[in-house]
Amino acid sequence: MEMKRTIVTVLLAALSLSSGFNACAAGTPLLTLPDAKRPEWLRRDGIVMAGSWEPLLFRVRRDGAPDYTPTAEQRAAYEREHSPAMVAKLKSLGVNFVMMHCFKGGGFEAERESMADAVKFAKLCRDAGMRVGVYSDSSTLMWDLFFKEVPQAKDWIVLDPGGQPITYGKAAYRYWRDRNHPDALAYFRKVMRFAVEEIKTDLIHLDNYIVGPGYDENSAARFRQYLRKTFPASLLKEHGIADPRAVRPPAPTDTSLLARAWADFSFQSIVDAYFEMGRYARSLRPDILMECNPSGVTPTFRWPVDHGRLLRGGEAFWDEGRHPGFVKGTLATRIRTFKAARLMNNSAFVYVINPLEAAESMAFNLDCLGAICWFEYGEIAQKPGIQKPMSPALAPYVKFFHERRDLLRDAQVVADVAVLRSFPSIKFGPPETAKLTGEVEDLLIANRCAFQLVFDTQLDELSRWPALVMAGCVALSDAQVKAIRRYVARGGRLCVVGPLATHNEWMLPRKKPALDDLPPDRVVRVGEKGDWLDAIRRACGGQLSLSVTTDSPGLCAELTEQPNRRMVHLVNYRTDNPMKDTTVRVALPKGRAAKSVTLASPDRANDITLPFKEEAGFVTFAVPAVGVYEIAVVTF
Secondary structure, three states: OOOOOOOOOOOOOOOOOOOOHHHHHHHOOOOOOOHHHOOHHHHHHOEEEEEEOOOHHHHHHHOOOOOOOOOHHHHHHHHHHOOHHHHHHHHHOOOOEEEEEOOOOOOOOOOHHHHHHHHHHHHHHHHOOOEEEEEEEOOEEEHHHHHHHOHHHHHHEOEOOOOOEOEEOOEEEEEEEOOOOHHHHHHHHHHHHHHHHHHOOOEEEEOOOOOOOOOOHHHHHHHHHHHHHHOOHHHHHHOOOOOHHHOOOOOOOOOOHHHHHHHHHHHHHHHHHHHHHHHHHHHHOOOOEEEEOOOOOOOOOOOOOOHHHHHHHOOEEEOOOOOOEEEOOEEEOOHHHHHHHHHOOOEEEOEOOOHHHHHHHHHHOOOEEEEEEEOHHHOOEOEOOEOOOOOHHHHHHHHHHHHOHHHOOOOEEOOOEEEEEOHHHHHHOOHHHHOHHHHHHHHHHHOOOOEEEEEHHHHHHHHHOOEEEEEOOOEOOHHHHHHHHHHHHOOOEEEEEOOOOOEOOOOOEOOOOOOOOOOHHHEEEEOOOOOHHHHHHHHOOOOOOEEEEOOOOOEEEEEEEEOOEEEEEEEEOOOOOOEEEEEEEEEOOOOOOOOEEEEEOOOOOOOEEOOOEEEOOEEEEEEEEEOOEEEEEEEO
16 A cells, blocks of 8 residues: 555556446355454454555655665664564554565566565564565556566556556656556466465455556457447447447546446456456465455545445455544544445454544444554554654553454444445436435434445345435446345335436436335435435334434444444544533344443443433433543443
């Protein structure tokens, strides 16, 4: 991962062809390891990460040198970084997982020394009882080094519309590479093999999953095949594509059916790339953990990332986006990222530099506190690019994560509703409806509701939720319409915000909305300016599983459960303003009675027992104050 990202307009191509978004949603294979096949340490211990994943030669060039030769001072600091003393220091901070370097795109010959260093450092970490992940692919080549080793790699480079290589921002020595080129694929399989067999890594990290197909002939040829496979010739001809064999990738400003097809092809491309790498790594070691960096989940779909497809290929992903907080009356969270991760049985990797971020991760994430420090050149800092010391205020939260794993391990999210993130509706729909999904999610976050996200790839799993919110879902395929009908027929309820199913998955208008004939007693409809929260409550039968009442904004909540207890996680994003006298009302599972309510926090040595009232299947209690993080444990 790199701190500084550049928005690129030209994207890497697919590793293999798909038959488009609709087929993907119905049948994308699931490569994510089930719990029973994951390493036991992940569930048992979780991840508290430290990172330093840039090889020495790259750092030298990154920091302004004209070549890749380190100074004596840099080499000495690099050696301290890889010493037993550094390993001991990291372990003393509570770190149990180190993300380190393996391969940056300079070539086996150029990176031979640092790859050998990685083998030795990984052994030091393992001997100290820590797990290891390795940076195995940056999606770029340091071409001035790499071309010396592999001259034919000039054919692997992604080109812009003018036929020029795309650089990594101002780093002109780095070119984006085409993940689908067969020779490139064969080369990077060798990198995977080195990581698994020589370094003996526990996890493989693949960076920069933020790019897709380019304007080179190879990408264009595969896009033509995609068109022929996805669309009937009559439909293409109707939209001005008489001969798909002559098609060129559309301009970025194009809004035609061809542009929508290009978008789907681009989004699917990085999915195929990730799956290809994962399959190969698993052929070497079945329980290897796979992780990529597509950035976090936002209200819309950032080109070309559909987390609903992508995360089915691994067990973790990075969100290097903005830090959470409450600034000038605005709540900023990473809750969407964490909910998507948990939905897909993934962990989200994030930087954790203060107690709020640790609290948010414990409340919403799966088996991972985050990256608590960066140790490049042997200096302990908060994160890459920010050389501030690690905050001592994190220590109680790291300790709590380790010592109170019983409150986090094997806990399942309880949700009254799922919000459908319809890829074609958000990506292809008009702005006024495309924004509704994110706005409903924001409403549920701000009002501390028990909800979950659901992607197109989970439509066969809708029975997990009593109600489904469909906000701005104007573009649905016939297969999706059938899945929604089955869900409703089996007892599910819908809350529909705005228009529904007025177009197919390619944003082509239907003669009439496809779901208008659903039984009215199973559907609550509300306009774009209506009371969405009331409509959602009515779709849930008038009762929500969690209600948290407080006088001030900035408090968020998550509801989880284990056998015989439910946990209400309370996170105060206004860390300078403790929330006083918060009232919590939480549903009990049918037929269960409350035995006790206790309050746990990293900021206290001992738990507190709270008085409670039980009535009509709900438990109500008051939390005296929420400084940063409290977990209310309701035992049955």
